[in-house]
Amino acid sequence: MITTTDLTKVYRSQGREVTALAGVDLHVREGEVYGVVGTSGAGKSTLIRCVNMLERPSSGTVTVDGLDLTALGGHEQRAGSALREARRRIGMVFQHFNLLASRTAQENVELPLExxxxxxxxxxxxxxxxxxxxGLADKxxxxxSQLSGGQKQRVGIARALAGDPKVLLSDEATSALDPETTRSILKLLRDLNQQLGLTVLLITHEMDVIKSVCDSAALMRGGRxxxxxxxxxxxxxxxxxxxRELFPLSEFGSGHPGRTVLEITFQGDTSARPFVSQLARTYQIDINILGAAVETIAGRMVGRMRVELSGSHQDNVVPIGFLREQGLQVDVLDAANGAVA
Structure with a gap:
């Protein structure tokens, strides 16, 4: 539904050049919620503004619903009209709502229809x-000025849907909201995605947003x-x-020298299996659980556990193989620093 190919954006000012996007390739499938995450300055906002052509890329292509938007616009009247028509099929939700103070909620939603x-x-x-x-029929x-932050954002979402878009872009739509309101807005975006078949591309600096609502994600750094x-x-x-950012285990112990530390990831059906007790009984070994956590990510139960086994990696090749045969992802860590060995 959304594809960017070798997308580049360079800003030029007073003889200086700043590269905001450096060859970004992105593919968002129809009907999914796709999150782009990264720190400030990573290029997230520039990317989403290039997707709806609020910013024209320096090079590369943006294709939405099979239409190359970068081929539209410019000085030719017919091309510019085609770009405006294409933008109507792309809804945009902004961080700071961008509502007109002199208009009621209904009148704000009516604006694009006018x-x-x-x-x-x-x-x-x-x-x-x-x-x-x-959920704002009564407002x-x-x-x-009479609405809460969450209500203002709901009006902004309703306005973004006025043109019956196939794609909804969310530019840090929850970053100005409290945690409870954030959860309600994310649930609304997911409900709209499912009810209307919307493809949603959102940018955020919060990993919890990715975890709670997205099907797919991209990590941006330095415009890439x-x-x-x-x-x-x-x-x-x-x-x-x-x-590791979605499911950090940094607070868990890293084990002791001379022993084998495993990081085990399980999801779906494997999350209900008693694999630790099975491993201990089958191989008569002691297992020290250093930490564990279970969460719901992309609608699936996902868990991660860090355990310590006696002996070296070589001593535990067979138990590790047993765990992998159960459909588990098993990473052997360096006990000294917690990194994958």
Whole structure:
């Protein structure tokens, strides 16, 4: 649904060049919620603004629903009109809501409908339906100053849906909200994704947002995508940086020299199996559990456990093989620093 190929954005000012995007390749499948995460300055906001052509890339292509947006626009009137039409199919939710203070919630939602030329009755009917969809039917006549932060963002989401988009872009939509409100907005985005078949691309600096709502994710650093994929695949990938950020075990012990430390990841059906007790009984070995955690990620139960076995890695080749035969991901760690050996 969304594909960027070798996307580059260079800003030039006073003889200086700043590269915000450096050859970004991204693929978001139809109907999924895709998160892009990274620290400030990673290039996330520039990326999402290039996707809807609020920023024109310096080079590379952006394709949305099979249409190359970078081939549209410019000075030619017909091309510019085609770009405006394409943008109508892309909804955008902003961090700071961007509501007009002089308009009620309903009137804010009606604004894009006015621009495309719907008559007053059609605008009112459509805006009322959208406000009901986001749970704000009773706030239609309220002004932004009378709404909470979460309610303002719901109005912003309703406005973004006014053009019946296939794609919804979220630019740090929850970063200005408290944790409880954040959870409600993320649940709304997931519900809209499922009810309307929306493809959602969101950017965030919060790993909890990725964990709670996304199907796939990309990690950006220095204007580049350094890792990407489905969350379930990333969690099963040895050495995945995103997986370790999603499911950190840094607070757990790193074991003792001369012993074998394993990091075991389990998800889906394997999460219900008593593999630790089976391992201990089968091989008559002592197992020291250094730490464990279980969470729901991308709608699946996922767990990670760090355990310590007596003896060296070579001494434990057979028990490690037993665990892997159970469908578990097993990484052998260096006990000195907790890194994958």
């Amino acid at each position: 621009i495309i030329g719907l008559d007053r009755a059609q605008r009112r009917r459509k805006a009322a339906e959208l406000l009901d969809l986001v 239609a006549r309220s002004y932004p 995508v350094v890792e990407s994929g489905e969350l379930t695949d990333l969690l099963a990938t040895p050495g995945s940086e995103l997986a």
